[in-house]
Amino acid sequence: MLTKILILISSFSLGTAIANLRVVTTTEDLRSVTQSLGGEFVEVSSIAKGTQDPHFVEAKPSYLVAVSRADLLISIGLELESGWLPLLIRGARQPKLMPGEPGCLSVSEAITPIDVRVQADRSQGDVHPLGNPHFMADPDRVISVAELISSRLSQLDPPHAKDYSNNLSSFKKQQVEKIAHWKKKLAPYHGTKVIGYHMSFNYLFKYFGFEIVGFLERKPGIQPTAQHILSLIKLAQDQKVRLIAVENFFDPKPGETLAEKTKAKLVLMPAYVGGDEKSKTYHEWMDHLVDDLEKGLK
Numbered sequence: 001m002l003t004k005i006l007i008l009i010s011s012f013s014l015g016t017a018i019a020n021l022r023v024v025t026t027t028e029d030l031r032s033v034t035q036s037l038g039g040e041f042v043e044v045s046s047i048a049k050g051t052q053d054p055h056f057v058e059a060k061p062s063y064l065v066a067v068s069r070a071d072l073l074i075s076i077g078l079e080l081e082s083g084w085l086p087l088l089i090r091g092a093r094q095p096k097l098m099p100g101e102p103g104c105l106s107v108s109e110a111i112t113p114i115d116v117r118v119q120a121d122r123s124q125g126d127v128h129p130l131g132n133p134h135f136m137a138d139p140d141r142v143i144s145v146a147e148l149i150s151s152r153l154s155q156l157d158p159p160h161a162k163d164y165s166n167n168l169s170s171f172k173k174q175q176v177e178k179i180a181h182w183k184k185k186l187a188p189y190h191g192t193k194v195i196g197y198h199m200s201f202n203y204l205f206k207y208f209g210f211e212i213v214g215f216l217e218r219k220p221g222i223q224p225t226a227q228h229i230l231s232l233i234k235l236a237q238d239q240k241v242r243l244i245a246v247e248n249f250f251d252p253k254p255g256e257t258l259a260e261k262t263k264a265k266l267v268l269m270p271a272y273v274g275g276d277e278k279s280k281t282y283h284e285w286m287d288h289l290v291d292d293l294e295k296g297l298k
């Protein structure tokens with residue numbers, strides 16, 4: 001009894017806010033955006049870390065515990081998490097988190113994807129059969145994602161709907177200011193030809209007018225081969241590629257080989273929020289990506 005009283009006293013005296021909604025996200029970029037929108041009324045954790053490839057995550061028991069306690073599970077969708085999230089949802093045995101229920105939100109509902117191929121072949125390891133799921137690096141699409149998340153928070157926690165709406169307005173205002181800043185920084189590099197590793201930065205490149213001419217992966221999810229790198233060396237020379245952008249959790253060697261044999265510069269970039277020390281929030285991450293591109297091209 002005494003312990004209970006002490007806990008009560010300490011939580012009141014510290015003014016600790018009790019989160020209304022427990023949210024689990026699949027990626028760190030979703031976690032950061034959801035935290036901005038939910039503020040003090042949500043407690044958010046991410047399953048995949050920013051240093052991890054979210055296509056390939058081990059469904060650990062600790063993730064199962066986190067999911068089973070959640071009021072809301074937010075995923076990217078477009079099969080980004082298809083190798084592991086269904087296992088966690090099934091294992092959590094929470095009817096409110098089942099697909100179609102308000103506690104289960106796939107934010108790809110809010111956007112139209114790019115890189116949709118007519119004949120995607122899963123049997124050859126293509127991990128983007130429904131189009132490119134890496135849309136959180138798209139400055140406009142993330143606004144649509146934020147609107148969807150905010151509306152779901154309000155649906156699940158109506159007493160704080162006004163707060164969620166205000167937080168959404170602040171996020172959008174900040175995003176619009178950031179977009180103007182990023183566009184100004186990258187305007188001189190419009191039309192620059194780049195080679196990527198995976199397709200993680202396609203939305204970012206397209207948004208800022210870069211031209212993507214190839215990838216170190218032969219297909220999304222398939223590691224580079226020596227023969228493919230040779231063909232990329234020729235392509236980079238012919239096309240005068242200036243930049244090779246590689247997600248920092250991949251092996252840098254194929255990109256280094258390509259950079260050595262061509263005039264292109266290799267940049268290793270965090271593919272997600274939390275991908276490095278400087279990218280703790282969504283806006284810090286995007287600032288960092290824009291800075292990396294600018295530095296690589298100066």
Ligand SMILES: [Zn+2]
Pocket residue numbers: 055127128133134198199200220
């Ligand atoms: Zn991918």
